[in-house]
Amino acid sequence: MCQRGITSRGFMKRGDFVYHRGFMNRAEKILSTAIQTLPATHREGKLAAYKLLCSIGIFNHDVSTTTDFLDIFLLIISQGFLSGDEDIIYVIISSCKVDFFHRCWPSSALLLPLFTPACCEIGQKPNFVDEKTIPKVEALTLLSRLVCFPNHFEQLDVLTNNEKDFASVLMDRTSLKRMIMRDLIKASQNDVMLESREIALCGLAIFLCEELKHQRTESPIRPFLLFIVECLQGQSKKRTSVAEGEHPADSTVFAADMVRFLASYAPLFISHRDNHSGQLYTLIIDGLISSLRSNIPADIGALMRNNVRIIKSLIFALLDWILHVPTSYLQQQQQMGRDTKNQEASTTAIQRTFSILIDVYRATHSLNDEHKVQDNELTLSQSIKLCCKFAILFLLNEHSHFPLTENESSLITTNVHEGHDWPSPSKQLIVQNEENQNPNQSDELIIHSSNIQLFVIHDDFLVSFVEIPNDKVNELTTDSQQFISRTTVCRTIIRDLCGRYCWDNYAFNISSNSKTITSPFNNPIELSLPTKSTYQIEETTRGITVLEKFESLQPPTIQNQPPNTDILDKLLQYITFHSPELAFYSDRTLNEVSPTPTSISSHDENAIIKMITEQETAEQNYDSSSSEKTEQYIDNTIQPSRHDRFALCRSHITQLGLMMFENRQNIDLLNTTKHNCDQLLRELKNLDSLNCRETHKIAVIYVGYGQEDKPSIFSNTHGSPPYEEFLTHLGWQVELSKHTGFRGGLHPLPNTYSIYYANELVEIMFHVATMIDGSNDEDRLRKKTRHIGNDEVQIIWTEHYHEYDRSTIATAFGDVLIVIHPLPNGLYRIKIDKTSQTTNFGPLFDGAIVDKLILPELVRATAINASRARRTTLNNHCEFYEERHRIINSIIHKHKRETTYEEFLAQSFTPLAAKTLDETPKPNSQIERRDQSSNAVNTTNSNVQIGSQRQRQPTRNFPFLTPNNNNNAPTPITRR
Known part of the structure; x- marks a missing residue:
């Protein structure tokens, strides 16, 4: 009936069976006769005939299947389902496996109403019945691979369940969904088998993705969720x-x-x-x-x-x-x-x-x-x-912050470090003085400078405060010259588990040309109030205050607003429009009247109204009596030059409350002395080089028609139009020389491109074989083999007439292969080939059939989950945030300085002076006298402790996460 092809490698795939058309027709007659005529005593032979006939029917033949064979094959399959014999149904389901509906036969969809209830009934049975294995995995796979059929085909001709009449009926999209999803839920609802239950979950996830992407808002999805x-x-x-x-x-x-x-x-x-x-x-x-x-x-x-x-x-x-x-x-x-x-x-x-x-x-x-x-x-x-x-x-x-655009997603943290925007003369001086020394010496001098200080907060955050020149003084100064930006900027750089962040803080001074209104008696600055306000708030039919759109960048003032205008209301509208983050409530603007509290009484309400009225009357009386106001200018004063290079940072640190005595136990200094700078700088650079998101590198390979060896596959510089369209939706095409995100080991050469994708927590670089270039054919083959051969997950797009074999491109890795087969009906069949050590993953499963709209997203999500599943089996695997935690802890353990409160304030006030004093050697005699005096004090009274040297309590790590325990309340520290 069949012969094994071993003579010509170019004619067929290695080890495949070839069923010739003549043998197929003769075998069909023999098997169909055996199925219909064998008595009950030859039951095993009848089941074997069913199994062999199904295997011949679903096999991927080199020749097209004849119409006569297909008619008899489908007739026998339908008679087997209608017979009600469980053993026959089990054989049909297990033999057809996942290959029945992707053959794209003209009449294969006719048997949908026979397959789905049979698979549903199998799914509801236990794993073993009378010592016979139930094909639950095959049944759930057949059901799950049908979830994309309704939206793709819209309507299908199916057979009725009548044994005597094989008439077909037209079933629309809604009826098809109801039939398939009802049986899928029933089959998996009480399933206790892990593998089949996971396949059902994949089928439900694909169906939900299909409904949402096709915007089928009328279809119910709540039961499946x-x-x-x-x-x-x-x-x-x-x-x-x-x-x-x-x-x-x-x-x-x-x-x-x-x-x-x-x-x-x-x-x-x-x-x-x-x-x-x-x-x-x-x-x-x-x-x-x-x-x-x-x-x-x-x-x-x-x-x-x-x-x-x-x-x-x-x-x-x-x-x-x-x-x-x-x-x-x-x-x-x-x-x-x-x-x-x-x-x-x-x-x-x-x-x-x-x-x-x-x-x-x-x-x-x-x-x-x-x-x-x-x-x-x-x-x-x-x-x-x-x-x-x-x-x-x-x-x-x-x-x-998300979703971001293509360019914004590649970098969610900053690349700014302590050496950025440093004064040019200082850099030139550093380069001249240290030309022949350590190349990192310039960075060491920056950290050792007088305008930078590094802190540890809560033993979780590394915070650097750097005061740098302000290059945007003219840009930040307002047109009216009322505010002038200072010449320096306080830059705050924060490192934590999530990455590195930069915060530039600008300070503004009042200009000498700023006009103010003062009274003759040198009272504080006053704002002139308009006469009695006649402003009426406009309201819509819904009772919501109309928010005026302020196109101008200038805030409303008495100079640019007409008379009798409620400037306060205008100002609140201006703030709401230009700074919506300052709004206290999302359901109303700042100028809208807050709703009256339900607990207020009418007596209190009348008292409040009376008080407001009296206040308004008093202000009007005062305004009318103050007729001798004069306008004066602030005297031009020449500000003396300031030599303190850390003043703005110190002011900012104080305003944040970090210098308060109550917060002393949560903040420490890093040791930035000259002998410690080199090691600290190396560890900070190592921390900054770590990824702040989960990263994956995944191979994408295109296999053309008839290509069966690695040289021919890697010689492809482009693929078919469906393949190129698939790449455009798989991720974003980026130029590696300009790419700021994860590169997956690819070299940032000019005019070289690859496919990249990122979201909030994941970065993926796809090693696309058709996009990896080289100087010649040999160099191109070497680069493709090196990058793709090291990828644990490979996406194979094959248009070959045979199944893809993993030995075609043999590598030491390639633990998971996601093979995509385009089908003639516009759908795509997925084959998952994974090693035994890799756990199951989704949403795609072996044998899934999906349409073009959701294919790229499902393949990308499956590749990510496959990479995660493979990493869970590695002994040395560490999550990205765990690695950052390890480095941060190492820096804190090695470089945190335990100081008293007085020393802490002194070093925060003048960083360079403190660093210089720390490096100055102290006489041994003074140290000995100090030790002797301290020993004498301790000997005299062992119960007395010097407050400034008291043992510091452990730093509170995330205080709001610490369990509440009144018995273990920390003892107040009287002095540090």
Whole structure:
């Protein structure tokens, strides 16, 4: 019936079976006769005939299938389903596997009403029945790969379930969705098999992505989201059978990954009918919070490795949703039952998010486990606490910043360091004096300068204050010359778990030409009030104050406004229009009257009105009696030159409250003395070189028709139009020489391009084989082999008539292959080939069929999850924020200076003088006398301590995260 082709490599793929057309027709007659005539005593032979016929029918033949063969094949398959024999149905489902519907036969869709209920019934059965294996994975795979059919085909001809009449009926898109999704939910709702349940979750995620991208707002999606959210609780509510080699936490982690994938579609939920008043947002966010709360470890025994994976996956899923959900919804008050006083309690989504993150942090804070996460320095409890801390900091830093444009997304932190914008004469002097010495000496002198000081705050933040010349004095000065910018700028550089941030602070002085109104008696400055105001507030039909648009950059004053104008109201409108972040409430502007409190009585209201009236009358009387006002100019004064190069920074530090005695235990100095500068500078540069987001490098390979070896595949400099369109939606094309983000090892050469993508937490550089260039063919092949051969995840776009084999481009890596096969009907078939060590991932699964609109996003998300799944198996893997935490802790441990309060103030006041004094050697005799006197004091009275040398209490790390414990309240420090 078949022969193995081994003679001609160019004719066929290695080791493939070739079914000739004549053999196919004869085999079909023999097998169909056996199926229809074999008696019950030859049941095994009948099942074998079904299995062999299905294998021949779905095989990828080199020749097209004849119409006669296809008619008999589909007829026998339909008769097998209608027979009701479970063994026959099991054989058909397991033999057809995932290859039945992607063959694009003209009449394969006719059997949809027969396949879907059979797969649904198989999904509801246990894993084993009468010692027979149930093909649950194949059944759920067949159902999940049909979710894109309704939107793509719109309508299909299907057979009726009548055995006597094989008439076809036309089923529209809505009916197809209802049939497929109903059976998929029923098949997976009570499924306890891990692998089949994960495939169902992938199918639901693809369906939701399909509906949202096609803007099918009329289709219900709440039941499917509810099912995914319920799977977050699957580890505690259901007993999930775990196969050998799988982690028991994989079910919840997999569901959390699907929820996190759907976060990027959160803006598309706004217009959906099921999201009335943000109900879908509430369902997902509260589901993640509830799952997090149920997985909080109560003791060290519960702090298993799997529990750590669950908590971290849920935290990042929640973080992604909070970053994508509209801010207006996060600030809405929602009723959350009753509190301890039996009163209705209402909170916002952002409040509940911070609350659960703090609760998880506090719960693990008390667990002093010693079990470390593989080779990482962090214990399990420290890993969870650090994840919570990162989520809190990231929300505070980055919320409402995304989505950004293509150029803005590549760099979410700053590249500015302490040496930027340094005075040019100083730099020239440094270069001249240190020309033949250490090339880092210039940076060392900058850190050792008198206008810079480095602090440690809360043992979590490295903060540098640098005072630099202001090059924008003329730009920042107003046209009316009322305010003049100072000649220096206070630059604040902050380093933490999330990255590096820069904050430039400008100080303004009142110009000598500024006109003021003073009274003859040298009273303080007064503003002349207009006569009795006749301004009337305009209101719309809804009772909302009309907000005037101020196109001018000048604020409203008495000089540029007409008489009898309410300048205060105009000014409030001006502030609301130009600085909306200053508005106290999102539902009204600054000039709108606040609603009357419900608790105020009529008596109090009348008293307030009377008081306001009296105040207005007094002001009018005073204004009318003050007729002798004179306008004077401030005398021109020549400000003396200032030699203090740290004054503005010192003023800014003081205004921030960092110099207050109450905050002394939370702030320290870094040791920036000359002998310590070199090591500190190296570690700061090492910290700045670390990535601030999760990074992945993924290969993209194009395989043309008939290409079967590496040289021919890597010789492609471009692909087909569908492939090029796929690349444009996979990411952004960037020029590497101008790219500021993650490059994935690619050299920043001019006129070289690649595909890059980034969001809030992830950066991806795609090593596209058709875009990697070289000086000649040999150099191009070498570069492509070097970059693509080191990638653990590879995306293969193949237009070959055979299946892609991983031995075609054999590499030491390539643990996950995502193979894309374009189909003649406009859909795309996905094949996932992964090593046994890699855990399951989604949203794409082996055998999935998707359309062109959602293909790039699904492939990108699957590649990211595949890379994460591969990294979880590595012993030395460390998250990006954990690596930053390790470096920051190392800098603080090595370079933090423990000083008294007096020394701290002195060094903050004059940085260079303090650094110079620290390097001055002190006489040994003075040190000995001081030691002798201190020993004498201690000997006389051992209970007396010198206040300035008292032992400092530990620094409070994130005080708002520290568990409340009245018994362990810190003792006040009387002096530092």
